[in-house]
Amino acid sequence: xxxYQQNNNGVWKPRFVILRQNEFSVYSSWKSxxxxxxxxxxxxxxxxxxxxxxxxxxxxxxQVKRAQFKAFNQVDYKAWxxxxxxxxxxxxxxxxxxxxxxxxxxxxSSQSLLD
Numbered sequence: 277x278x279x280y281q282q283n284n285n286g287v288w289k290p291r292f293v294i295l296r297q298n299e300f301s302v303y304s305s306w307k308s309x310x311x312x313x314x315x316x317x318x319x320x321x322x323x324x325x326x327x328x329x330x331x332x333x334x335x336x337x338x339q340v341k342r343a344q345f346k347a348f349n350q351v352d353y354k355a356w357x358x359x360x361x362x363x364x365x366x367x368x369x370x371x372x373x374x375x376x377x378x379x380x381x382x383x384x385s386s387q388s389l390l391d
Contacts, residue, residue: 278306279356280346288346295359298367300338315340318367322360336360 280288281302291312292303301314315338325333325344332353333346347353 277352277356278348279352280348282344282346291345293345295363298363300336300360300363302343313340316367317360317363320360320364320367322357322364324357334360 277293278290279293281291282288290305292306292308294301294303295317298317299314300317300320301311303311317338320336320338322334322336325335327333330346332348332350333344334353334357335342335344345356347356
C-alpha cells in the first residue's frame with residue numbers, strides 16, 4: 277500500500293510499499309517495475325516517531341537503509357506497525373526454525389557416524 281516517505285530534504289513523498297516473504301520493498305508508485313530498495317526484515321527494527329507536528333510516523337531501520345514513513349491516518353499507522361512488527365517476528369521465527377532443523381540434521385548425522 278501507500279505510505280509517505282521522508283526524503284533527504286525533509287519532503288514527504290508518496291511511496292508504494294510491499295511486504296512479501298519477510299522482504300520490505302519500496303517503489304516510486306504501484307506502476308514501478310523495479311524497487312527503489314528492498315531489505316530483509318530479519319535484521320530490521322521498526323519504531324514509532326512521537327511528534328505532535330507530524331502524526332502517524334514511524335522509522336524502519338534495515339541493513340540497507342534507515343527511513344521515516346508516515347501513514348495517512350491512525351488506522352493505517354496501526355495496521356503498518358502491526359504488519360511490520362509481525363513480519364520482523366516471523367523472519368526471526370523462520371531463522372530459528374531453520375537453525376533447529378540444521379542442528380537436528382547435524383546431531384542425526386553425527387550419531388549415525390558413531391554407530
